[in-house]
Amino acid sequence: DIVMTQxxxxxxxxxxxxxTLSCRASQSVSSNxxxxxxxxxxxxxxxxxxxxxxATGIPARFSGSGxxxxxxxxxxxxxSEDFAVYYCQQYQNWPLTFGGGTxxxxx
Amino acid sequence: EVQLVExxxxxxxxxxxxRLSCATSRFTxxxxxxxxxxQAPGKGLEWVSSISSSSRHxxxxxxxxxxxxxxxxxxxxxxxxxxxxxxxxxTAVYYCVGGHxxxxxxxxxxxxxxxxxxxx
Numbered sequence: 001d002i003v004m005t006q007x008x009x010x011x012x013x014x015x016x017x018x019x020t021l022s023c024r025a026s027q028s029v030s031s032n033x034x035x036x037x038x039x040x041x042x043x044x045x046x047x048x049x050x051x052x053x054x055a056t057g058i059p060a061r062f063s064g065s066g067x068x069x070x071x072x073x074x075x076x077x078x079x080s081e082d083f084a085v086y087y088c089q090q091y092q093n094w095p096l097t098f099g100g101g102t103x104x105x106x107x
Numbered sequence: 108e109v110q111l112v113e114x115x116x117x118x119x120x121x122x123x124x125x126r127l128s129c130a131t132s133r134f135t136x137x138x139x140x141x142x143x144x145x146q147a148p149g150k151g152l153e154w155v156s157s158i159s160s161s162s163r164h165x166x167x168x169x170x171x172x173x174x175x176x177x178x179x180x181x182x183x184x185x186x187x188x189x190x191x192x193x194x195x196x197x198t199a200v201y202y203c204v205g206g207h208x209x210x211x212x213x214x215x216x217x218x219x220x221x222x223x224x225x226x227x
Contacts, residue, residue, distance in 0.1 A: 034213050036152070043202065043217040044144075044152065049210055087152055091212035095168050096154040 002026050002090050006099035012107040019075040021102045023088035028068045032092040035064055035073045038101075039084040047086075048073065078104070109134045109216040111203045116221030123193055123225075129186040129203030129218060137181035140206035142214060143188050145199035145223075155201070156188065157212070171197075193225045 003026040013019055023033065035048040046055040048064035051071060061076040075082055083106055088099040115127040127143070143155040156177040157166045165177055176189040186203055201223055205216035 032212075036214070038152075043219055044214070045217070046207070046213065046215050049207060049213040055215065089152075089154075089214070091210070094166050096157070096212060098152045098154065101151045 001095055002029060002093055002097050004088055004090055004097050004099035006086075006088060006102045008102060009100070010103045010105060012105050013078055014107045015078055015080055017078050019078055019082075019104060021073040021075075021086055021104075023066075023071040023073070023099050025069045025071075025090055025092075029090040029092035031067045032090055033064075033066070033071050034089045034091065035062075036087045036089065037082075037084045038087065039081075044087065075104075109205060111205060111216055111218035113201065113203045113218045113221035116201065116223045118224045118226065119193055120227050121194055121225055124189070124191040125193060125223060127188040127190065127201055127203075127221060127223070131184045131186070131203075131205070134205065134216070136179075136184040139208070140211040141177075141179060141186045142204040142206065143177060143186075144202045144204050144214065144217075145197075146202070146220075147196075147199040150199075153199070157206075158186070159211070190223070193223075195225050197223060198225050199223060 005024045007022045031051040033051045036044040038044040052064045063074045085101045110132045142157045158177045174192045178187045200220040202220045203218040204214045207213035207215040
């Protein structure tokens with residue numbers, strides 16, 4: 001199975017800051033990587049797929065990059081509604097696997 | 108906007124069975140792959156199972172293989188998950204998830220989830 005490792009587990013930031021979240025795969029997943037956002041008490045929402053393509057309706061302050069085994073999700077000028085848990089997911093191989101998540105909390 | 112509504116969750120004892128359903132509307136269900144993803148209380152996301160649009164291709168996580176069965180009825184725009192031999196570790200919110208139109212295995216549309224609790 002491909003293990004997805006996200007870091008850090010928790011990130012304390014202030015509104016307006018730029019945030020970088022990391023996701024590492026235990027083997028290459030090419031660009032078959034998606035990012036999801038989950039706010040407290042809500043369902044996950046697709047943010048990014050194919051490593052860097054924003055999903056419909058996702059603001060431009062969210063951007064993804066990387067390929068192979070190293071990926072990042074950047075959030076420019078963090079807004080109050082961006083405080084949430086972020087998950088990466090690989091869809092290169094079965095079984096599909098998620099990272100453990102990074103919680104972005106208010107500093 | 109796509110609507111996915113799960114039902115069938117509840118409290119069951121270890122070893123018992125449960126059938127989850129997902130009713131869909133406002134999208135062409137028969138052309139999308141569908142999935143079940145679960146989330147244990149306070150934990151992360153775990154993929155459970157996927158089924159292609161025609162039901163030709165079906166996949167399961169090892170943790171549920173042999174115990175869970177995914178199926179769909181395109182005429183009824185519905186997805187199902189038959190769960191047998193339930194264990195305490197199956198306790199989770201189960202989400203019905205629609206695949207992305209261009210990338211089947213990207214989870215684009217999520218239901219609100221249904222809670223399954225396995226406890227004696």
